Amino acid sequence: MLYRHGDVLVQSVERLPSAHPRPGATLARGEITGHSHRFSDAQRVQLYQAGAELYVEVLADHAALIHEEHHTFTLPRGVYKVWMQREYSPEAIRRVLD
Template identity: 80%
Template sequence: MLYRHGDVLVQRVPALPAAHPRPGATLARGEVTGHSHRFRDPAGVQLYTAGAETYVQVTAPSADLIHEEHATITLPQGTYRVWMQREYSPEAIRRVLD
């Protein structure tokens, strides 16, 4: 299952790899707008990093991913890999700016 929340992609994965807990409930902050992709209830999620990868475990029955400019996405309980969408230009592959 793959979810798109603006420039943030979220994919359900079968298990969490060896990872370190990360504080907070914000997946990404917009460089242009200052808005953030974050979970409405931080108590229902735990973020992790594994190298350059980000993961989230939804420990509540579900968790709402919110942002000022995007519709809310409700993720069911489970483990997810999170990454930022990239775009191609002849000069470079770069992160999409929110």
């Protein structure tokens, strides 16, 4: 299953790779607006970092992903890979800025 929350993509994966726990419940902060893609209840999720890759494990039956400019949606219990949308320009492939 693949979910899109603005410029943040979240994909269900079968298992968590070797990764280190990361504190907090924020997937991405907006560089321009200051808004953030975050879970409303940090106790329902655990973030993990595996090199440059970000993962989230939903520990409860569901967890709400929120942002000031996007609809809230809930992710069911499971493990997910998270990445930011990228865009092409002649200079480079770069992350979309929010």
